[in-house]
Amino acid sequence: MTYFIQQMLNGVCWGSILAMLGAGYTMTFGIIGLVNFAHGEIFMAGAFAAYFALHVAGLPFGVAAVLGILGAIAIGLLVERIAFRPVRGSGMITLFITSFAASIGIRTLFVMLFTDRAKPFSMPAFLKGAYLIGDLFIFKKTIAVVIVLVVVGALLMYLVKKTKTGIAMRAMSYDSETAQSMGINTEKIIIITFIIASALAGVAAIMWGVSYGRIRSSMGMMPVVDAFIASVIGGLGNVFGAIVGGLILGIGETLFVAYLPPELIGLRTLFVWIVLFIIIIVKPSGLFRANVK
Amino acid sequence: MRVREGFTAVARYPIGIGLVVLVLFLLDRSLPGFWLTLFLLFGINTILAVSLNITNGWANLFSIGHGGIMLAGGYAAALFTLPVFFKVDIIGLHLPGWILNVQIPFLPALLLGGVVGSIVGILLALPALRLRGIYFILVTLGFNLIMVSIAENLPNYTNGAMGLRQFPLYTNVWWVWGIAFLVIYIALRLRKSYIGRAFIAIGRDQELAEHMGINLLKYKIYAFGLSTFFTAIGGILWVHLILNLFPNAFSLALVFHVVTMIVIGGMGSVSGAVIGAAIITGFTEVLAPIEEGFQVFGVQVPHLFGLTTLLLAVVLILILILRPQGIMGEGEFSLQGLRKRLSRSKAE
Amino acid sequence: MPGDNNQRETGPILKIEGLNKSFGGLQAVLDFSLSLETGELKGLIGPNGAGKTTVFHLITGFHKPNSGRVVFKGINITAQSPNRVTKLGIARTFQKIRMLENIKVIDAMKTAFYLQKPYNVLDVLFQTPKYGREERQLEEKALEFLTFFGIAHLANDLGSDLPYGLQRRVGIARALALSPELLLLDEPTSGLNTVETDELVEIILEIKDKFGLSIILVEHDMRVIMDKGICDSIVVMHQGAVITEGTCEELQEDERVIEAYLGAGVA
Numbered sequence: 031m032t033y034f035i036q037q038m039l040n041g042v043c044w045g046s047i048l049a050m051l052g053a054g055y056t057m058t059f060g061i062i063g064l065v066n067f068a069h070g071e072i073f074m075a076g077a078f079a080a081y082f083a084l085h086v087a088g089l090p091f092g093v094a095a096v097l098g099i100l101g102a103i104a105i106g107l108l109v110e111r112i113a114f115r116p117v118r119g120s121g122m123i124t125l126f127i128t129s130f131a132a133s134i135g136i137r138t139l140f141v142m143l144f145t146d147r148a149k150p151f152s153m154p155a156f157l158k159g160a161y162l163i164g165d166l167f168i169f170k171k172t173i174a175v176v177i178v179l180v181v182v183g184a185l186l187m188y189l190v191k192k193t194k195t196g197i198a199m200r201a202m203s204y205d206s207e208t209a210q211s212m213g214i215n216t217e218k219i220i221i222i223t224f225i226i227a228s229a230l231a232g233v234a235a236i237m238w239g240v241s242y243g244r245i246r247s248s249m250g251m252m253p254v255v256d257a258f259i260a261s262v263i264g265g266l267g268n269v270f271g272a273i274v275g276g277l278i279l280g281i282g283e284t285l286f287v288a289y290l291p292p293e294l295i296g297l298r299t300l301f302v303w304i305v306l307f308i309i310i311i312v313k314p315s316g317l318f319r320a321n322v323k
Numbered sequence: 324m325r326v327r328e329g330f331t332a333v334a335r336y337p338i339g340i341g342l343v344v345l346v347l348f349l350l351d352r353s354l355p356g357f358w359l360t361l362f363l364l365f366g367i368n369t370i371l372a373v374s375l376n377i378t379n380g381w382a383n384l385f386s387i388g389h390g391g392i393m394l395a396g397g398y399a400a401a402l403f404t405l406p407v408f409f410k411v412d413i414i415g416l417h418l419p420g421w422i423l424n425v426q427i428p429f430l431p432a433l434l435l436g437g438v439v440g441s442i443v444g445i446l447l448a449l450p451a452l453r454l455r456g457i458y459f460i461l462v463t464l465g466f467n468l469i470m471v472s473i474a475e476n477l478p479n480y481t482n483g484a485m486g487l488r489q490f491p492l493y494t495n496v497w498w499v500w501g502i503a504f505l506v507i508y509i510a511l512r513l514r515k516s517y518i519g520r521a522f523i524a525i526g527r528d529q530e531l532a533e534h535m536g537i538n539l540l541k542y543k544i545y546a547f548g549l550s551t552f553f554t555a556i557g558g559i560l561w562v563h564l565i566l567n568l569f570p571n572a573f574s575l576a577l578v579f580h581v582v583t584m585i586v587i588g589g590m591g592s593v594s595g596a597v598i599g600a601a602i603i604t605g606f607t608e609v610l611a612p613i614e615e616g617f618q619v620f621g622v623q624v625p626h627l628f629g630l631t632t633l634l635l636a637v638v639l640i641l642i643l644i645l646r647p648q649g650i651m652g653e654g655e656f657s658l659q660g661l662r663k664r665l666s667r668s669k670a671e
Numbered sequence: 672m673p674g675d676n677n678q679r680e681t682g683p684i685l686k687i688e689g690l691n692k693s694f695g696g697l698q699a700v701l702d703f704s705l706s707l708e709t710g711e712l713k714g715l716i717g718p719n720g721a722g723k724t725t726v727f728h729l730i731t732g733f734h735k736p737n738s739g740r741v742v743f744k745g746i747n748i749t750a751q752s753p754n755r756v757t758k759l760g761i762a763r764t765f766q767k768i769r770m771l772e773n774i775k776v777i778d779a780m781k782t783a784f785y786l787q788k789p790y791n792v793l794d795v796l797f798q799t800p801k802y803g804r805e806e807r808q809l810e811e812k813a814l815e816f817l818t819f820f821g822i823a824h825l826a827n828d829l830g831s832d833l834p835y836g837l838q839r840r841v842g843i844a845r846a847l848a849l850s851p852e853l854l855l856l857d858e859p860t861s862g863l864n865t866v867e868t869d870e871l872v873e874i875i876l877e878i879k880d881k882f883g884l885s886i887i888l889v890e891h892d893m894r895v896i897m898d899k900g901i902c903d904s905i906v907v908m909h910q911g912a913v914i915t916e917g918t919c920e921e922l923q924e925d926e927r928v929i930e931a932y933l934g935a936g937v938a
């Protein structure tokens with residue numbers, strides 16, 4: 031039992047990362063109909079920006095975190111500019127191919143520039159260590175990640191549900207032409223959506239660095255698929271659903287691995303796909319109804 | 324006119340085949356090693372692109388899981404074509420004796436791998452065919468990742484990430500181009516029959532197709548089965564040319580290359596797929612020495628692994644922006660069409 | 672069953688009983704029944720959103736009903752897949768025009784002859800004389816249809832490039848290529864001007880005789896059906912349910928029909 035709970039706690043970090051990524055994913059999909067496969071590279075770029083700030087420039091952690099988020103936003107806007115805006119309105123397949131190309135292109139560029147070797151990402155002193163409660167280790171970093179998740183998640187929900195921008199976003203998700211005719215500046219909303227989604231990827235990147243202590247150029251490949259599945263679980267287009275879906279998936283995956291015989295540990299990727307198949311066959315609309323779309 | 328038609332119908336094939344055989348024979352004899360390999364890679368890429376076009380271009384089942392199919396077919400064939408001593412003594416695979424102690428010739432290996440690829444493809448397709456659009460893409464993407472992961476994590480059967488080596492050099496001009504012409508022929512013929520029209524109708528408008536009496540599931544399975552059969556064979560040819568097989572050999576990056584071929588050539592066009600294969604093969608080989616680093620005036624230019632992929636990504640995006648229909652659109656290259664176009668431009 | 676056989680001989684070609692369909696909370700079709708005699712041309716009218724198109728979807732199996740039965744030539748086809756229903760002899764056109772993107776009219780027609788399958792894969796791969804013969808015949812037949820609809824000269828144009836009225840014709844030609852016994856026409860005249868409408872109505876009557884069809888003709892514009900008096904009988908739908916059925920003259924008097932239309936107009 032202790033082992034089970036301990037593993038669940040370990041899964042929380044991974045789950046939070048997926049939740050942040052999934053929320054960004056689901057927003058771009060819900061609002062502008064793009065499944066942005068380059069989201070993982072936006073996330074990776076955020077991690078690199080923070081890494082350079084922290085380890086090359088020697089800046090304090092807080093500044094590095096902000097720079098990480100800004101780095102993610104920069105790459106996100108770049109993706110919007112080169113791989114989305116020029117082909118907007120073309121079919122879903124075209125949008126997919128361009129974002130797929132952007133994803134592979136950016137990843138390859140980073141591998142060429144910085145290799146694919148793991149780079150250390152040291153966390154600040156105040157996040158090191160753990161509390162021992164009974165037999166359970168509760169790491170300080172886990173607590174921090176959860177706090178960040180809750181705060182960012184709440185801000186995001188507030189933004190989508192209560193602010194003018196959020197209402198405009200939801201109008202666009204129903205029908206962008208009508209939204210435009212109602213006087214909503216769709217260009218602006220698209221940019222804002224990209225900024226927010228990328229910022230969330232940046233937050234996820236910092237979470238990743240803190241949780242695992244190292245980053246690499248290909249780090250965006252797996253989580254982005256997982257995060258997409260998380261948003262499918264939560265109902266594509268539903269921000270809250272994506273966050274819950276991310277947590278479920280992250281914790282579930284950690285548990286799956288924890289109980290897998292050691293020689294099969296490499297099959298962990300299978301887990302998310304099993305979940306996805308079940309979801310798609312049993313309840314394709316996901317757990318929650320879409321609220322952005 | 325009638326006489327000529329009769330003449331072409333009877334004589335077209337033997338003459339055509341004879342010419343092709345002659346050209347292949349001459350090329351096989353005269354091309355130096357590097358160019359021959361290039362020519363073979365072009366052929367293999369042609370097989371891959373033309374078969375991917377059946378699902379992605381015609382039936383609008385946009386798969387990026389074909390790399391997983393190549394792995395399935397590739398490993399299935401490899402386990403039978405590897406020399407016995409390599410399987411038993413050098414890497415010590417844990418396989419039943421009837422696999423371990425045999426080494427089979429190429430044709431049965433190709434057929435076996437093709438059938439395995441096809442079966443795996445259809446197994447993948449069955450649940451996936453309920454899905455549309457982005458969900459379908461996603462499942463095929465996951466399939467590719469899973470296959471790589473399985474190949475890496477079952478060392479007893481696949482030798483894991485260490486991969487397999489010491490393959491017999493089975494692949495040659497005859498196999499590659501024989502099969503390439505076969506795929507092209509089949510694709511072009513199907514296109515002009517109710518079968519190909521059914522594929523394309525499904526790709527354009529599934530609901531309408533259904534209301535024309537087309538059984539969606541059946542035709543999607545046909546499309547997937549056919550496409551994956553030849554894709555797996557392409558993978559096997561690749562393995563027996565490069566002479567090694569690693570789980571990562573047929574990863575998403577490879578699928579990305581093949582997708583680029585059909586987008587450049589024009590999705591839906593068989594001739595486009597061939598042209599795309601030629602362009603990408605050439606492109607890749609031209610850049611290969613740069614990727615691996617070279618010397619200019621005694622200065623060592625460092626290697627730039629990934630340059631090809633990076634440039635391809637750029638090219639792909641540019642094409643989709645500037646000429647989304649690719650080189651051929653959805654049309655086919657034909658002498659008649661060319662003649663028509665020439666006479667038209669002459670008339671003007 | 673002998674009873675079934677009997678029914679096939681004498682009974683109506685299409686019999687719908689107690690069909691229900693809801694989308695979420697919305698009851699699109701409510702206890703809908705209809706009986707169509709062989710060779711009959713029945714109008715199905717009703718204001719926007721009455722559920723006419725949904726009835727077609729339920730007949731072809733594109734949507735599955737929540738309850739009710741659809742019997743065609745004595746065969747229960749309820750909730751069968753569209754391709755099977757089509758094979759049995761029901762063809763339809765679509766309210767929203769559907770043209771295969773980037774495909775020539777002639778090729779679209781050939782595609783529509785799918786059900787004929789006059790040769791098999793081997794004939795294709797070995798290019799047997801049979802294949803050549805049948806393909807040529809297919810092409811001729813396709814052209815014949817296009818000629819009948821007066822669009823043979825556009826055979827090599829892309830379907831989506833044709834003007835609206837001609838696209839409607841392609842849609843009907845495509846449906847006829849399936850050699851149906853029952854033809855479901857979903858607002859074939861919508862978007863057409865009066866001249867085009869008149870022409871199309873002529874065509875419909877002509878094909879009905881020529882191919883021996885039974886037809887259900889959906890319209891939401893009551894005047895098209897009323898003024899021409901082409902229908903043997905007319906079913907009026909409102910909010911998913913049949914409110915009345917009768918001949919043109921009978922309906923013109925009927926308060927409920929006028930109310931349904933006016934009510935919908937005001938709302």
Ligand SMILES: Nc1ncnc2c1ncn2[C@@H]1O[C@H](COP(=O)(O)OP(=O)(O)OP(=O)(O)O)[C@@H](O)[C@H]1O
Nearest residue numbers: 694699717718719720721722723724725726766891
């Ligand atoms: N797939 C669907 N999902 C949800 N609601 C639907 C769907 N199809 C139709 N409806 C609803 O069912 C009702 C009946 O629609 P239907 O298209 O059958 O009407 P109609 O009589 O054909 O109208 P029109 O004259 O506008 O074509 C409408 O309120 C429509 O919004």
Ligand SMILES: [Mg+2]
Nearest residue numbers: 723724725766
């Ligand atoms: Mg309708």
